[in-house]
Amino acid sequence: MSDNSIWKELDRRSFLTVGAAMGAAGLVRSADAESASLLQGAAPLQAIPFPQKLINTEAVGITRKTHDEHYELYKGYVTKVNEIRTKLAALGAPDATKANQTFSDLRELKVEYSFALGGVKNHELYFGNLGGKGGEADGAVADAIKASFGSFDNWKADLKATGIAARGWVWLALDLHDGSLFNYIGDAQNTYxxxxxxxxxxxxxxxxxxxxxxxRARAKYIDAFFKVIDWDAVNANLKAAKAASDAVKAAK
Ligand SMILES: [Fe+2]
Structure with missing residues (x-):
């Protein structure tokens, strides 16, 4: 993967946190371009096509009906991202006299922008790591999980428990600074x-x-999820994240 495509991939699949991390290291490319374009009218975000591999989850009970409904929800987030970008652009030049922390157009648009864009990125990540052969992790991600959790079973138990404790999401994420993996909890598209x-x-x-x-049997859904994880996709995400981690470390 070229340097350029790595950055493109990260911009697509990771949170704005990547941009912040890169910014701190003076490495921002795509995130800079995005924030600068918000007030100038960004190009409309495009929904990814329906990932056909999602149909593979039928065998474990996650049905096509669920995916069809879910994909429509995802497209709704894309629509709202574009709507908010248009409204931010319509605000014109930044005006501190109109900004207000209790209520202001800028505040409300930016808060909901994080929800809408989080909804896009979260679902693209989720759709991307579904529809595989499941089972135990392989490749570099297997080694990384073992290094951070002690064993695959420890990771699996923690992900399941965190999934029961969460109100919206669990993300297995790589810390760019120390290289560790952790199952982060999320209650909404933009927390935490x-x-x-x-x-x-x-x-x-x-x-x-x-x-x-x-x-209501969320535990059964999580059990089914483990059976259809696409470890190739997760390994590809890890490879891109490690490249970013290397860049952060090299910049220090
Ligand atoms: Fe969802």
Whole structure:
């Protein structure tokens, strides 16, 4: 993967946290371009096509119906990102006299922008790491999981418990600074990202991700999820995140 494509991949698949981490190191490229374009009218974000490999999860009980509904929800986030970008652009030049921490157009648009864009990135990550052969991790991610959690089973147990404790998401993410992996908890599309932590695997535990197929039995949904993780996709995400981590370390 070229330097350029690594950055493109990271911009697509990781949180704004990557941009912040890179910014701190003076390495921002795509994130800079994005924030600068917000007030100038950014190009519309495009939804990814429906990932056909999602159909593979039918065998473990995560149905096509759920994915069809879920994909429409995802497209809704893309639409809202574009709507908010348009409205931010319409505000014109930044005006501190109109900004207000209790309520102001700028505040509300930027808060909901983080929710909408988080919704896009979270779902692209989740759709990307579904539809595989599941089972135990392989490749570099297997080694990284063992190094941070002691064993694959420890990681799996922690992800499941965190998934029960969460109200929206769990992300397995690489800390760019120390290279560790951690299962981060999220209650919404925009909580609680950690600066410099790049997600390499995500599981959506909002009810819409499983209620059609499993009712209230979220634990059964998580068990099914483990059976259809696409470890090749997770390994590709880890490779990109490690490249960013190397860049951060080299810049210090
Ligand atoms: Fe979702």
């Amino acid at each position: 990202p950690i600066w410099g932590a790049v997600p390499i695997l995500g599981i959506d535990v909002y009810e819409h991700a499983y209620f059609i197929d499993f009712g």
